[in-house]
Structure formats: C-alpha cells, structure tokens
Amino acid sequence: MNIDGFLDLVHTRRSIRRFKNEAVPEELLEKILEAGRWAMSGANAQPWEFVVVRDPLVKARVLDSWLVPNNEAYVIEQTRVPEIRHHHLRTPLAEPSFKDAPVLIVIVGDRRTYQATVLGANFLVTEGASDAIYLKNMANATQNLHLAAAAAGLGSEWISVNRPWGQALKKILDIPEILEVQTMAAIGYPAYKPGPSYRRPFEDIVHYDKYDRRKYRTGEEIFKYLVSLRQNTEPPYKQGLPK
Numbered sequence: 001m002n003i004d005g006f007l008d009l010v011h012t013r014r015s016i017r018r019f020k021n022e023a024v025p026e027e028l029l030e031k032i033l034e035a036g037r038w039a040m041s042g043a044n045a046q047p048w049e050f051v052v053v054r055d056p057l058v059k060a061r062v063l064d065s066w067l068v069p070n071n072e073a074y075v076i077e078q079t080r081v082p083e084i085r086h087h088h089l090r091t092p093l094a095e096p097s098f099k100d101a102p103v104l105i106v107i108v109g110d111r112r113t114y115q116a117t118v119l120g121a122n123f124l125v126t127e128g129a130s131d132a133i134y135l136k137n138m139a140n141a142t143q144n145l146h147l148a149a150a151a152a153g154l155g156s157e158w159i160s161v162n163r164p165w166g167q168a169l170k171k172i173l174d175i176p177e178i179l180e181v182q183t184m185a186a187i188g189y190p191a192y193k194p195g196p197s198y199r200r201p202f203e204d205i206v207h208y209d210k211y212d213r214r215k216y217r218t219g220e221e222i223f224k225y226l227v228s229l230r231q232n233t234e235p236p237y238k239q240g241l242p243k
C-alpha cells in the first residue's frame with residue numbers, strides 16, 4: 001500500500017452504527033485482531049487483550065447489560081447546555097446502536113504494564129502521566145482495529161464503556177478483577193451508507209516551525225465551534241434509521 005492508498009483508507013473509514021446481521025469471515029476477523037496486536041505502545045508495554053464476542057447468548061447478555069449504566073450518561077448529559085448535548089443523549093436510550101453487529105471486540109487493558117514505562121514518567125512528566133501512557137496505548141490498539149476493519153471492507157463502531165458497564169461486562173465475560181474493560185469495537189457489514197464526516201481544516205491545525213498564534217482559539221470560539229459541529233453534523237446515531 002502506498003501513502004495515497006493509506007490516506008484513502010483514513011478518509012473513507014466511517015463510524016458505523018447500524019449493522020447487517022451477517023457473519024464476518026473468520027480470516028478477516030483474525031487480520032483485524034492482528035492489526036490491534038501490532039499497535040505501538042510506550043516501551044512496547046502492550047497492555048491490551050481482546051475478548052471476541054460472537055456467541056448469540058453471550059452477546060445477548062452483553063446487550064442487556066448496556067441500558068442501565070448507559071442511561072446514567074443520559075441523565076448527566078441533561079445538566080449541560082442543550083446546544084452542545086451529545087446527539088446520542090438527547091432522548092433516553094432505548095437499545096444499543098450495535099445490537100445487530102455480529103462481532104463485538106471487548107478491549108481489555110492491564111495497568112500492571114505501567115512498569116514497562118520509564119519510572120521517571122510517573123514523577124517527571126505530569127500528574128497522571130502513567131495513566132495517560134496506558135490510555136494512549138489502549139487507544140492505539142483500538143484505532144488499529146478500526147482502520148483494519150475499514151481496510152477489510154467492514155464497518156465498525158467505537159463503543160465507549162463507562163465504569164459500571166465495564167464492571168458488568170467483567171462479570172459476564174469472566175474477566176479477572178485486576179484487568180479493565182476499556183472500550184468495545186462492534187464489527188460487521190454496514191446496514192446503510194454513511195454520510196460524510198467532518199474534520200477541522202488542515203490549515204487551522206497545522207503550524208510550521210512555531211505555533212502560529214493567529215490560529216489560536218479562545219474558549220468562546222471553541223464553544224461556538226462545538227455548537228456548530230452539533231448543528232451541522234447529521235446526528236450520527238440516527239444514520240441508517242428510517243427518517
């Protein structure tokens with residue numbers, strides 16, 4: 001693959017939030033997991049492990065466990081100004097967008113891998129640095145899974161997992177107490193053609209040789225940006241649903 005092919009992949013990958021109930025070929029799934037395995041990590045700590053959920057009975061328990069902890073997020077969201085409320089959390093939740101995905105990859109992290117990182121990071125970088133390194137490592141593996149899914153012609157959804165849901169998932173999947181459920185990735189064939197996504201313009205975010213202060217955004221500008229982002233983006237969780 002050359003750089004243009006890679007950029008094409010990066011540009012065309014979309015978060016998918018409705019899936020066909022159609023199996024993912026084993027060979028593709030293994031390649032996606034392999035891409036996760038090969039992610040970069042600080043000091044090569046590799047804190048990730050992947051629990052692949054395909055069994056319909058196990059999947060049903062995972063889906064059932066979603067509603068209650070995720071409705072907590074809905075309640076909290078109502079406390080902020082309506083203009084920037086998350087699309088997903090404007091009405092109470094009913095069912096997970098990934099309910100029909102044939103594969104759920106539960107991305108599990110092991111914080112004991114902190115020890116791979118230079119000890120000084122805990123003291124000399126910034127408060128919470130060891131946490132940050134671990135979380136960056138986990139995000140790298142997750143991103144690799146999503147890019148690989150797109151390269152395989154599949155859709156994927158990055159599913160945030162809050163703490164109470166993570167605890168419930170650990171029980172269902174018999175994940176040892178000391179490990180953490182970080183994120184989930186739903187993988188499958190998209191049930192719809194996704195709309196465009198949005199990124200801030202190239203020239204707004206790239207600086208050469210020094211930070212160009214003309215591009216600096218005040219807090220107020222960031223707030224306006226978030227409001228316009230919400231107004232101008234098609235509510236992602238409604239994509240693929242009848243209008």
Ligand SMILES: Cc1cc2nc3c(=O)[nH]c(=O)nc-3n(C[C@H](O)[C@H](O)[C@H](O)COP(=O)(O)O)c2cc1C
Pocket residue numbers: 013014015016017157158159160161197198236
């Ligand atoms: C840290 C993180 C958390 C995310 N959480 C969710 C999530 O819980 N559910 C979801 O559908 N998408 C989630 N996403 C996907 C983003 O919403 C998505 O990447 C963004 O809106 C841009 O859309 P695109 O991926 O189609 O370009 C998450 C992405 C990241 C990096």
